[in-house]
Amino acid sequence: MSRPQATGSLPATGAWREGSPAGRRRWLRLREPLRLDAGGELPAASLAYETWGSLNRDASNAVLVLHALTGDSHVAGPAGEGHPSPGWWDALVGPGRALDTDRWFVVAPNAIGGCQGSTGPAGAAPDGSPWGGRFPVITVRDSVRAEARLADELGVRSWAAVIGGSFGGMRALEWAATYPDRVSAALLLSCCAVASAEQIAWSSAQIQAIRADPDWLGGHYHDLPAGRGPHAGLGVARRIAHITYRSPQELQDRFGIDHQDGENPWNGGRYSVESYLDHHADKLVRRFDAASYVTLAQAMSGHDVGRGRGGEEAALSRIRARTCVAGVDSDRLFPLHQQRRLAEAIPGAGPLRTITSLHGHDGFLIETAQVAELVRELLPDRGPARLQPSV
Numbered sequence: 001m002s003r004p005q006a007t008g009s010l011p012a013t014g015a016w017r018e019g020s021p022a023g024r025r026r027w028l029r030l031r032e033p034l035r036l037d038a039g040g041e042l043p044a045a046s047l048a049y050e051t052w053g054s055l056n057r058d059a060s061n062a063v064l065v066l067h068a069l070t071g072d073s074h075v076a077g078p079a080g081e082g083h084p085s086p087g088w089w090d091a092l093v094g095p096g097r098a099l100d101t102d103r104w105f106v107v108a109p110n111a112i113g114g115c116q117g118s119t120g121p122a123g124a125a126p127d128g129s130p131w132g133g134r135f136p137v138i139t140v141r142d143s144v145r146a147e148a149r150l151a152d153e154l155g156v157r158s159w160a161a162v163i164g165g166s167f168g169g170m171r172a173l174e175w176a177a178t179y180p181d182r183v184s185a186a187l188l189l190s191c192c193a194v195a196s197a198e199q200i201a202w203s204s205a206q207i208q209a210i211r212a213d214p215d216w217l218g219g220h221y222h223d224l225p226a227g228r229g230p231h232a233g234l235g236v237a238r239r240i241a242h243i244t245y246r247s248p249q250e251l252q253d254r255f256g257i258d259h260q261d262g263e264n265p266w267n268g269g270r271y272s273v274e275s276y277l278d279h280h281a282d283k284l285v286r287r288f289d290a291a292s293y294v295t296l297a298q299a300m301s302g303h304d305v306g307r308g309r310g311g312e313e314a315a316l317s318r319i320r321a322r323t324c325v326a327g328v329d330s331d332r333l334f335p336l337h338q339q340r341r342l343a344e345a346i347p348g349a350g351p352l353r354t355i356t357s358l359h360g361h362d363g364f365l366i367e368t369a370q371v372a373e374l375v376r377e378l379l380p381d382r383g384p385a386r387l388q389p390s391v
């Protein structure tokens with residue numbers, strides 16, 4: 001384990017750059033530069049993170065929760081205090097909940113390259129200017145290496161469990177394969193061993209939409225006057241992505257061919273489903289940085305647990321964690337066969353578990369009761385009792 005590293009409050013970066021109070025977020029400033037898979041290194045990087053509960057004396061009760069593409073460290077808790085929304089898995093974390101914070105010490109970092117507190121393209125490079133288009137290519141494995149520094153800092157030698165969905169699931173998988181002796185259990189939701197051509201294609205269309213925005217400027221837009229930036233491009237990216245996050249049946253059932261109230265599509269108005277996509281685009285543009293979106297989407301496209309490890313099979317066979325793999329039955333972006341493959345190839349995995357939902361890929365965020373059941377099954381029946389906190 002490396003030496004403890006400095007923590008403390010730094011100015012938030014990206015979407016929350018201006019005047020956001022820290023809330024319960026804290027920051028880890030990485031003491032050493034982060035070596036990157038694609039070459040080079042990220043100097044002076046910081047990770048934003050939140051914790052709930054207390055670490056016990058033998059540090060055996062720590063659970064790492066990893067967010068999806070546009071998620072953040074705010075897994076639980078209300079909106080406010082610098083957080084634009086309530087926790088994205090609020091139903092799962094708290095006293096008496098599946099991640100019972102009277103027993104478990106829950107840790108959630110914002111991924112490196114993100115824009116909700118961790119170092120990303122909107123943050124300052126060593127020369128004081130925003131990284132912008134100079135921000136390096138980050139892999140899922142790089143993110144995990146940064147998170148390992150956080151574990152070191154917190155005094156967590158081994159996670160009782162690492163849990164994540166989608167991009168968070170890719171990171172949970174990388175954790176289990178990179179540090180087999182540091183992950184006792186893993187819950188891998190709605191993810192895959194290696195990105196598929198179709199997933200790369202969807203991301204590519206989103207990235208191109210952002211790059212086609214006249215305000216993209218090769219990623220060097222962070223010093224534009226307030227209100228300027230590749231917002232239209234990011235909005236189109238979110239619209240494309242959101243379609244892939246939901247099932248055709250759900251869209252049909254909810255919207256069909258309805259017109260948005262008071263609007264006529266034959267007269268410049270919108271269908272309801274268009275209005276719905278506009279709404280999700282608008283919400284994301286207000287809370288997310290376009291260059292972070294590109295950075296993290298590229299990381300997902302480059303995900304390959306077998307890279308440099310003799311292939312997928314060999315990489316998955318390294319995993320020692322007691323593993324539960326689950327997917328959503330209506331997920332067209334990360335179809336169930338990808339999770340079945342993981343469940344079959346990971347030595348400690350039980351049979352594939354299926355989350356039943358009409359909501360498609362987003363089901364792992366929405367069907368919290370089913371996810372809670374999986375968490376309860378995965379964690380030991382009698383988790384560690386709460387002791388006096390050691391940190």
Ligand SMILES: CC(=O)SCCNC(=O)CCNC(=O)[C@H](O)C(C)(C)COP(=O)(O)OP(=O)(O)OC[C@H]1O[C@@H](n2cnc3c(N)ncnc32)[C@H](O)[C@@H]1OP(=O)(O)O
Pocket residue numbers: 067068070071072085086087088260272273275276277279362365366
């Ligand atoms: C909850 C958070 O966003 S936490 C912040 C961090 N973000 C993340 O972690 C990303 C993960 N979250 C997400 O991707 C999404 O927010 C999800 C998956 C949780 C959303 O799932 P759902 O709750 O099913 O939302 P759904 O897709 O039904 O959309 C509801 C919204 O669409 C709006 N809407 C519904 N129909 C229409 C329509 N015809 N026209 C315009 N808006 C519409 C609703 O008013 C509602 O608005 P609101 O979210 O501002 O209250």
Ligand SMILES: N[C@@H](CCO)C(=O)O
Pocket residue numbers: 068069070071165166167245361362
């Ligand atoms: N809706 C989620 C799903 C991505 O996997 C997000 O925006 O992060």
